[in-house]
Amino acid sequence: MQYKWGEVKVGEIHLGVQLQDVLFNHLCPPRPPAASYSTLLLASSFHFVSGYKIIVKKWNLGHNAATATVNALRERLKQKRRLLLDTDVAAQARLQGRTALSFGPTDFVCCRTLQGHTAKVYSLDWTTERNRIVSASQDGRLIVWNVLTSQKTHVIKLPCAWVRTCAFSPSGQSVACGGLDSICFIFNLNSPSDRDGNLPVSRMLSGHKGYVSSCQFVPDEDSHLITSSGDQTCVLWDVTTGQRISVFGGEFPSGHTADVLSISINGSNSKMFVSGSCDATAQLWDTRNASRAVQTYHGHAGDVNTVKFFPDGQRFGTGSDDGTCRLFDMRTGHELQVYHQQHGNNDIPLVTAIAFSISGRLLFAGYSNGDCYVWDTLVAKVVVNLGSLQNSHEGRITCCGLSADGTALCTGSWDRNLKIWAFGGHRSVV
C-alpha cells in the first residue's frame, strides 16, 4: 500500500460532491494498478498542494465506506444512463414503418468448407484485396487459405500452440498471431521456409504481461499493429522495429480494469480504435493520445468478447457473455440498440464473434452454441440462423469475418472447420 499514485491532474476541483464525481470519473471505471487502486479507495482526505494536484493519503475511515460510496455513485451513473436511453434504433425504425429483411432458407449457403485444422479454430482474418484467409487453431498452426480453390497456401507451425488470434497485414505480405505466451509473432509469407518446411518468425513483439487476445494491423500501414492483451492493456506496435509505440491502459489511470479481449480499428479513421474487455465495457481510444480512453461505453452485463466497427466508422458493435450484441454510437457515447434473442432462462448462449455486412444492415453474430444469427440491425430481428442451415457448424462459433468486398462471410468454429457463406438467392433491391 505504499504505492504512491503520482500526481493526477484534474481541471478545476472543488471539494465536496463534485470532487467525488471527478474522482469517480477519472479513477474508478478504469482500475489503476492494484496497489494504487486500493490506496485510492483508502484515501480519505484530498490534500491540495497546488490548484491542480492531489496527493492521495491514507484513509482514516474504513474502506468499506469508500467502496459503498463508489458503488452508490456507480449505481447513480447507471440510472442516469438508463434515463438517457429513451429510444433505440429498432423503435425509430418501427416508427418509420421499416420492416425486417426477409431471406429464404437457401439465400445463405455454405459454399466452401475449409478443412485442415486438427483442433479448434480460434481466429480468422481476410486479406484486403485478394481472396485469402488466415486462420489460427489450437493445433498450433496458422493456415493461409485460398478461398476460391479452398486450398491451403501456407501452413505455419507456431512456437506456442495456444494461439488466440491472427491477422493479415494490409498488403497481404505478412500475418501476425498471438496467444497465451504473451508474444505476438509476425511471419512474412514471402520468406523462404527452413529445412523442416517451417516459416521463420520475422518479428517477435514481446512486452505484454498477459496473453495476447486480439491483434489487428492498422489499415494501410504494414508497419503498425495494435494488440490487446490479458494484462488489461492495448499496445500499438512498430512492427519494423518491434518496439511499443504506445500503451493504452494498464498503469495509466485510465483504461480497462480487466482482460482486454478484442479490438477493432476504425476503417475510416485509423487513428481510432475500440476495445472490449472482461470489465463489461468497451472503450474508444485515440492512438495519438494513449494516456486515457476517449470514451467508455457501459451497458453490457458480461465480458465483452468481441467488438467490431460499423462500416461507416461512426458506430461499433459489441458481443458479450450476457448473450447480447449491442450497437454503440461513437459520437454520442450512447447505446443505440440491443440485439437479444429470447432463450430459456438458464442457458443463454454467449456471443463469441460478430461481423457487419458492407452496408451495415446485417449483423452476423456467432454464439457459443453453434448458432450464427443474421440480425437486421435496423429492426433488431433475426433474419436467418446460419446454424440451422445445411452444412452448418457443429461446435461453438469462435470467429467470423466478412471479405473485403462483402460477398462472403467466413466463420470458424470449434468443430475444426471454417466455412464460407455466400448469398445464394436472388433478391430485388429493398
Next chain:
Amino acid sequence: MKGFLSSMLPVGAPVLVKEDNIEYSFAMEYNGPPVSYDIPRAVPIDIKRIPTAAVVAPSSVSDKVSLPVVQPLLARDLLNEKLSKELIRGSDVSPTSVIAFEPPRRDGYSCRLSDELSNSGTLRFSNGHDGSCDLSEVIDDGSGASGFLNSLDERSCDCELSGGIGSSGTLGFSNSHDDSNDLSGSLGVVGSSNDCKESLDFVDDINPLDWSSIESVPCLHFLSSEISSCNGEDANDAPPCHANRTSVVTFVDIESSGTIHEEGSSDKAEVNKEKIGPITKGRKGSCYRCYKGNRFTEKEVCIVCNAKYCSNCVLRAMGSMPEGRKCVTCIGIPIDESKRGNLGKCSRMLKRLLSQLEIQQIMNAEKLSEANQLQPELIYVNGKQLCQEELVLLQSCPNPPKKLKPGRYWYDKVSGLWGKEGQKPSRIITAELKAGGPIMQNASNGNAGILINNREITKVEVRMLQMAGVQCAGKPHFWVDADGSYQEEGQKNMKGHIWDKSGTKLFCALLSLPVPCKASNTSQEDVNNLVNRVVPDYFGQRALQKLLLAGYKGSGTSTIFKQAKMLYKSIPFSEDERENIKLMIQSNVYRYLAILLEGRERFEEESLAEVTKKLTYDQSGTLGNGNESETVYSIGPRLKVFSDWLLKVMVSGNLEAIFPAATREYAPLVGELWKDAAIQATYNRRSELQMLPTIASYFLERVVEISRTDYEPSNMDILYAEGITSSNGLACMDFSFPQSAYGSNPDTADEHDPLLRYQLIRVHARSLGENCKWLEMFEDVRLVIFCVALSDYDQFCDDGNGVATNKMLASRRLFESIVTHHNFNQMDFLLILNKLDLLEQKIEQVPLTVCDWFNDFDPLISRNRSNNNSIHNNPSLAQQASYYIAVKFKRLFSSLTGRKLYVSVVNGLDPDSIDLALHYASEVLKWDDEKAYFSISEYSIYSTEASFDSP
C-alpha cells in the same frame, strides 16, 4: 430370403426378420425450453404402404442433370430401357424427370412428387456449376453413399447391417444393394434404411406440393436413399444382374474373417467392392461427379476409393483436401495401399488448377497426415500384429525396412535380418527392436537344416555362408550378432565374422541377399528409446500427456516448472533463456530496490513527522536546529536523484524497457545505494514492506554482484527468480522420465515407458485469476496440477477490489473456479502443497488458525509439545498442518465434484520432492488408464485417503 441373409451375415448372428410393430427410439427426450418453430413430426408408418420408386433411363439423366444417381450395372442396359419405357407408359412422367414412383395405391400423388423432384434437380444443376450453392453438395453426399458412412462409421457395420435389415422389414432393400455395384452399395443402403423410414413418414404428413420447399437433410437423404434402393430393386428383378454377385461375396468374406477391426473391415470392404465392380456403365471412364468426359480426359483419382474426377469437379469433390487427394467423404479413411507409392506425387492436372504453394501444402498433407500412414494392424512381424508404437519404432530406426507394405514379415531381432514370411532375408535392419513376436523356425521357409538364431535358413543363405568360410557341415545351429560375428549354439567362443571376408558382400549382392548397412553400428541402448529420436509429428502429438500446472500467484508454479526443467532436460536453459532470466533478475532487483526506496521515503516521512511532533510536544525553543530534517532514513542528493528516477520509472510501468542499458550505467550507483545506511535501515524493517517478496532478500543481499553486466545467473539464482520469462506467459516443456530415475525398483522402472512423454504446461496466475477465460483451450489436458503455497495462510493480498484477502483464501477461490470449470468436470486434479520449508519456519510463530478457513486446526502434539522433538514417530507440527490443509482441500474438492483429490506435499527448492511429485502425477495418469482393472487405493504408494482426519 432368409437363407440368403444368413449366408451374408457372420456365423451365429441372429437373422432378424421382423414384421411391423417394432419400437424405434433414435432420439433423446427433449428437455429444453419450448421452441418457437414447428417441429417435424414423425408418424409411425405402415411399411406396406411405402411408395417405391424406380429410376428412369440413367443415360438421359446424366446428360442433363448432375444428379447423384447410382450408376446402374453394365448388364442392366436392356432392363433399364425396358423399365423406362414401362414407366413412361405407366405414369405420365416425362423422360427427363429423374425419378418415378411406383406406388401401388397413389398414382397421381407420386407423379406430382416426381415432377417436383425433377424440378429441384434442374435447379441444382444450375447451381452446382456456378459453385455457389451447396444444395447439390448435400445431395451428392447422399448419393455417394459414403455420406451415409458418416453416420455409420462409429457403429459397427456388422450390427448395422443386421439391424437395418431386421428393423426395416423390407428385405428388398438390403437384398438389392448387392446388385448395385456403385459405391452406394451395401453400406449406403443399409445405413439409409433408417433415414428412409423416417423421411417417408415425413412425406406422409406433408403436402406433396410443399416438397421442394423443405430443405431438411432427412428429406434429401430420403431422396437419395430412395434412388439407390429402388435402383437396386429393379436390378434385383432382372436375372442378368446376378452375374455381379461376386462383390457381395468378397464383402462377407472380409467381414467374417474377423481379424481386422471393425472400421478397417468396412473400409476395406468398400474398397474391395469398388475394385471388383466394373466402372460406370454408360460411359466408361467418365468423371464420377459430372459423368462427363471419357477415359482419355485427364482425371484425378481419390487415393481412398479410386473415384475419378475431371478438372472441373476435382476441387468440388475433394474440397480443401486436408489429407490430400481424397473425396470429401473419404476423409479420415485409410488410403488404398496400392496407391501408397503415389503419395506426394502431384499430377499435372492439379498443377494446372492450383498454385505452387497450394500443391505443396496438399502434398505435404498427403504424406504426413495420420490417416494416410501405414496401418499397423496390417503388418505382421513374426506372426504378431504390430501396434502403433512398434510401427513407429520400426520406421524411425536408423536402418528401417524399405518401402514397408502391409503383409507378413519375419524379423530376426539378434542379427537384424528382415524378410517376408516364407522368403529369404531381404534386408538387414537395425537389430534389437522391440517389434513383433519371437521368430519362428520356419519363418523363411528354409530347408537347409541350418539354423541361424533359431530360423532355418534357405539354400541361398547356405551358399553365402559357405562363401564366407563358415563351416556348415553337420547342420550346425548358429547364433549371429548384428555385427556379423557368429558362434555355434551352446558354445561360448566366437567362431568368426561373416562380413570379414572381402568377397562376401559381393557374393551377397549376386545372390540378392542383404548386406549390413554402414550406419548400423550405432549404440544399441537408445534404439528403443523414442524420446531421443525424431518421431513423426502426428504420432508425437498423440503420445503426449499434458499436465497443466496452475496456481495462485506466489504459489511457486514457476519454481516447480524450472525444477522440472533442470531435472529432466540435459540443457535446462538455453543461452537465450539465460540471458532473459538474467535481465529478469536484474529488473526484479531494481524493483525490489524501488520498493525499498519507497519504503524509505515513507519511513523518512513518518520519522520526520514524529520528530516534528516531538518538537512541538517538547515546545523547546531550539528552533534553529537544522538537524530536524535528517533522520536515519535520509539519503544524499545524488542517491536521491537516482531514487526519484527509479521510482518514476516504476510508476510509469516500463521497468523492463530500461534494461540492459541500466545495468551498465547504474551498477556502481546501486552498490553505493545498497551500502547506504538509510537503505540498510529500511531493509532491516523489511517485514513492514508487504510488497517486498520474501525471496527479495536472497537477491538484495547480492545486489552488487547481480547488478554488474557480467553477472551470470547460477541455477540457484534461476530457481529463486520470480517467473520464467519476462512476459511471464504460458511456458511449456516436453519431458519424459529418465529410466534410471527409479532404477532400484525394476517394476516401476518398467512402468515408466519411455514412449510416454509428458508436456508440462505452466500458466500464469494473473490471467487465470480474473475469470478463467481461456481454460477452454486446455480441454485435452490429462491432469491439472494445482499449486498452493503452504506459507500463504498468514499473508494478505489485494483481491482487486481494494480489499485485502488472505492469500490462502484467494488460492482457494481460484482452486474452486478451476475445479468447477465446465471443461474440467471429469479432470483429475493433483494438489501440490508447496513451500513446506517456509511453513516449518513459520508455524511455530504464527498459528495456522490465523486463516479463517483453518480455525478448527487442533494439532495433536500441541498438548505435549515439550517432547515432540524426541519422539521421531510423531509428525512435526508443520507436517500435521500440511496434512490438515490437504484434508481441507480434499474435502472441498469432493464437495465440489464428488471425486478424489490427489495431494502431494513438496518443497519447491528441493529437486527430489518435485521429482517425486511429478512421478506421482504420472502415476495418477496411469491409474486413470487402469481404473477399469484395479481399485486405486490399493495400488498407491501415497495414501489417497484422508489419513490425517482431524476431529
